[in-house]
Structure formats: structure tokens, C-alpha cells
Amino acid sequence: MARPATETVHWNEEMVLLVQRVAAQCEVRFNRALKPLNLTWQQFVVLKVLNAAGNPLAVKDLQQHMPASSCNLSRLVDKLTDRKLIVRKTSGKDRRQLEISLTAGGKSIYSAASAMVQTVISEIPPVPLDRFEWLDEWESAF
Numbered sequence: 001m002a003r004p005a006t007e008t009v010h011w012n013e014e015m016v017l018l019v020q021r022v023a024a025q026c027e028v029r030f031n032r033a034l035k036p037l038n039l040t041w042q043q044f045v046v047l048k049v050l051n052a053a054g055n056p057l058a059v060k061d062l063q064q065h066m067p068a069s070s071c072n073l074s075r076l077v078d079k080l081t082d083r084k085l086i087v088r089k090t091s092g093k094d095r096r097q098l099e100i101s102l103t104a105g106g107k108s109i110y111s112a113a114s115a116m117v118q119t120v121i122s123e124i125p126p127v128p129l130d131r132f133e134w135l136d137e138w139e140s141a142f
Contacts, residue, residue: 033116047110056099
């Protein structure tokens with residue numbers, strides 16, 4: 001029987017494990033969907049963040065939007081640079097900083113990949129959004 005949307009449920013280990021299982025399943029399905037583009041979910045997230053920014057981002061700014069570790073981010077950026085989906089340039093404001101931006105090819109791949117990701121998302125059963133309103137505040141408090 002479904003719970004009313006206003007009922008409060010306290011987190012426990014089982015619920016945390018359930019969220020991890022959902023995240024893992026999403027990543028598996030996203031990776032499978034993106035395989036024809038030779039793209040991983042984490043690489044897609046880099047492209048998504050850069051696309052949303054609309055202008056070059058410093059590596060540290062990109063890192064703030066990524067769930068990956070910085071050493072993994074470096075590897076992701078290297079692979080996307082090798083594929084000419086992104087470019088790294090020295091910042092005009094600070095020569096010690098690198099800025100990353102999408103290339104035209106990166107924008108094109110991102111557009112195609114985004115459609116594939118949306119197809120996977122459309123297959124996920126719906127969940128009331130108000131159950132997750134607390135997440136942004138909780139995440140920023142950490």
C-alpha cells in the first residue's frame with residue numbers, strides 16, 4: 001500500500017542501501033545507453049556541467065559539480081580532450097589556471113547523449129518529488 005505524500009519516514013540503513021542500489025542501476029543503464037557514443041555516464045556529466053555553464057569553467061569549478069574524485073576528473077578531462085569534445089586553455093584571468101569548455105563536437109555529442117539519457121530516465125518509475133526537497137539543504141550543510 002502506498003504511503004501518503006505527507007507522511008514522514010526516518011532514514012535507516014536499508015533506505016540508504018536502497019538509494020545506493022537505485023544510483024548504481026541508473027549508472028549501469030546510462031552507461032549501456034551511452035555506449036554507442038563511446039561515452040560513459042561520468043563523461044556525460046562533465047559535458048552536461050560544461051554545457052549548462054555556457055562558458056569556460058576552471059577545473060576547480062567543474063570539480064564542485066562532479067561526484068567524481070579529482071584524480072578521476074583529471075582522467076575524464078584527458079579522455080574528453082583526446083576525443084576533441086572539450087578543450088583546455090590557460091585562463092585569461094590567471095595563467096596558473098586551466099579553463100575547460102565544450103567544442104562544437106562536444107556540444108553535438110552532448111545533445112545526442114542527453115536524448116539517450118532522457119530515454120533511460122523516462123523508464124524509471126515515478127516518485128513524488130516532495131520526498132526529496134530536503135536534499136539540497138542537507139547536501140550543502142556537509
